[in-house]
Amino acid sequence: MRIELPRRKGEIVKAFVVTLLAVLIMFIILFPVYYIFTVSIKPVSTLATTELTLIPRNITAEAYKEVLFGFEGSKISANFTGSIEGLGRLDGDTLYVTDGKITGVVKAGPFTALRFEIPFKEVRFKVDQSGSKEGQFTGEISGAFRLTRINKDGSIGFAVVKNVELKKGELDGITMSGVMEKYIVARNIGSIEVTAVGKFVNSIFFAHLKNSLFIAGLTVILTLIFVIPAAYAFSRLKFFGRDHILYFYLMFTQVAGGLGIAGLIALYGMIVKLGLYDKLPVLSLIYAAGSVPFNTWLLKGYIDSISPDFDEAALVDGASYLQIIRYVLLPMALPGIATVAIFAFIGGWTEFILANLLLTEANQPLSVWIYLLMGGIGRGIDWNYFAAAALLFALPVFIMFMLAQNYVRSGLTVGGLKE
Incomplete structure (x- = not known):
């Protein structure tokens, strides 16, 4: 026992140091969020200063009330x-x-x-x-x-x-x-x-929130429609040039994304020429198309970990490929599919460059509205209002991630069945 005590003491000290270091890192990462929260609950008349106040003296929800019910x-x-x-x-x-x-x-x-x-x-x-x-x-x-x-x-x-x-x-x-x-x-x-209900329904925040929910929701639906069959085909079916197509699939997207402004100009010209300017479904389709390559890779990796014996058994029973996807693949690949859905939702929810370019003010999502709130730099910004709006904007993504964190964890670690 005397020999084990120093060793156990050393392990305790090591665990304490590691835990303390983890807490410190988390504090550094989350401190900006906490600071924004403290700004949002200060009186609306309070201006931004260089002084850091960890615990505000006067707390009020006036900024959140103004964002949600401002009319x-x-x-x-x-x-x-x-x-x-x-x-x-x-x-x-x-x-x-x-x-x-x-x-x-x-x-x-x-x-x-x-x-x-x-x-x-x-x-x-x-x-x-x-x-x-x-x-x-x-x-x-x-x-x-x-x-x-x-x-x-x-x-x-x-x-x-x-x-x-x-x-x-x-x-x-x-x-x-x-x-x-x-x-x-x-x-x-x-x-x-x-009334309070009328102010909320007709508030600027709620109007842009409806646009964001529509864009992000439709992006998730379109992404899953394209990604699930594609990931199944690349994982299970053998056809000429499969590996080359898959690598080209991802590489071309990265190269096209690097074109930057030139790509935006070409995209804008095409959208206007086709008469699709200021159409929310078009923006969702663009987001879905951009997210398909990466998400196909991600879901393919998860499907690869699922034993193909289930597919073969379903084929023997007379199931078609669509039936296999629906009744066999979807239930077993739910963690991977949930991960893809969350990534697609976050992409559609947070993107603002294309939304600002292709939508008019009435159809702009929350991301563009919050970005435009920063247009007052140098001319005075209501930082309390901006902080409250930013936290409300991030809240749906946080809630979705917390509810689906188990799916995301298993989807990213490819924890499927093994043969």
Whole structure:
């Protein structure tokens, strides 16, 4: 026992030093992320300084609230339901409503997104009744509401109410329905209340988030559609020039990627010439095409580790190659496929050069929006807002990786079955 004690003590000291070194390295790697987080929870009025504050004194979520629920009131176009009231006059089959107001509600799913009230001098409806009546008029309506500006005092800067349908109206005991002949334009009048749900749905962040999710999701789908059959073919099938094609497959992509600006100019010219500019699916297709060679290599290596006896048994049972891929390969190669899917998602989520080149502002993803936030360097940047936006941008990738880390680990280590 006396002989073993120094040895055990040395192992403990060695393990302690290694652990301490690992913690130090992790701290250095993660410190920028922690610093960005501290900036994001400081008061919005706080400016960036050279002073490093590890623990902020005043903590607030105002920056995250501004990113998620910040709303400029631009380009809301949605259907609404509501009511109309005013002085009514029925003349033939035309209903005149004067000195009244329209109250409407816009829904976001089951939730209320906004409420508005617009006064008007006169509107006309073509109704299913005829005659001559006057009196107080009330009715239930639905239509389209387009808002382009909200004033700071809560009034409507500019909005249009159109395609209004009178579902049910009452004038001096007469019930009627019909459609509005023209539309109502509201300028600096009325009032509007945007709920938290409405601010989130119509926030700049959420608008770009939808674009990012669409691009990254479609990139994953297209990548898997191309990569899975290709990886299976290169792993299982024997055909002339297979090895040469596989190496050329990857080499050509790397050489083409090195062309840089020249490749971007050629790609931009082709996209514009084909009339595919500002199309989100086109961008996903480009991302998928660029990720196919590497991901094919990656998935092929995993499929190589799966015994071909399963394929042969399925062929003996009369399965086609597509059935083998679906019922045999997919379940057994799930770790490798999950790894490919995550890499494809990250590629589509974080790329901004092509997105900035091939998309207009309305269709740009979060990556471009966050990059453009840095355009204020030298003219003052809201660092709190930028830090909160950057962390929210990175959150989906972090969550996806944490949920699928076991698949990624086994997929990268090629831990398949052995013969």
